[in-house]
Amino acid sequence: MTKEVKIGLIGIAALAMLIYGINYLKGINMFQSANYYYVEYTNINGLAGSSPVFANGFKVGTVRSINYNYKKPGHVTVEVEVDKEMRIPKGSKGELVTEMLGTVKMNLLLNDKTNEFFQPGDTLPGITNNGLMGVAEEKLVPQVEQLLPKMDSILQSLNKLLADPALTATIHNAERLTANLDVTTRQLNSLMNNELPQITGRLVTITDNFSVISENLKGIDYASTFSKVDSTLYNVQLLTEKLTRKDNTIGLLFNDPTFYQNLSTTTANAASLLEDLKAHPKRYVHFSLFGKKDK
Structure with a gap:
């Protein structure tokens, strides 16, 4: 067998293997x-x-x-x-x-x-x-086509909203609010860590003081105290009644106008006498080393 025949047979075998491989990849079994x-x-x-x-x-x-x-x-x-x-x-x-x-x-x-x-x-x-794709094409596509104008309107409104300066200002305000909240949170943490224990200690002291006061109040004889208060009020009532009656000196002083007028007159006469005594002392007092002289 010549070299040319061998080369030809090898080429034919390679071509057959190529054809078989291509068909095999396509799922075609040439020997079945x-x-x-x-x-x-x-x-x-x-x-x-x-x-x-x-x-x-x-x-x-x-x-x-x-x-x-x-x-x-x-x-x-x-x-x-x-x-x-x-x-x-x-x-x-x-x-x-x-x-x-x-x-x-x-x-x-x-x-x-x-x-x-x-x-x-x-x-x-x-x-x-058409399967699921066909159902989607038949039912979903028309609905999507109806939604497209609405989506376009929504996108336009969204673009206007995003371009509105008020939105930027709102975002800045939200940022400032967040910063303020952060500061407030730190202050609250500081208060909880530093001030709250002191306040709690003071509250405990106040509670203890209230407990002592409560114990002291428990030792008071309220019945005796209120009895004394009632007795004092009764005496005040008796005094008030005497002041309003005329059967006693103090009552006469407050209620009898004649007694008051006489007392006022006597006081006025005494005052006048004192004034005259100061003005003419010789009328009332005589001093003589050689005896009394006839006036």
């Missing part, structure tokens, strides 16, 4: 027997070649190719390769499901109510199921 079916859609929703084909959640095949059906405009034919043992009952459908991340897979919805089966090469009807 398979049946081919066709599924017809009006919209494949982004289905790609080599996508898996499932039946009852189990992978049974692979999308082999996707071709536009020029004989039936508006239709796309998908060729699927399924396991040789897989038999598809008539009435089954190929459903395209759009997953959350946007990938599309094919589910074979098998009709288990018949014993008739499609033959390899037959065409199955296809349907689409």
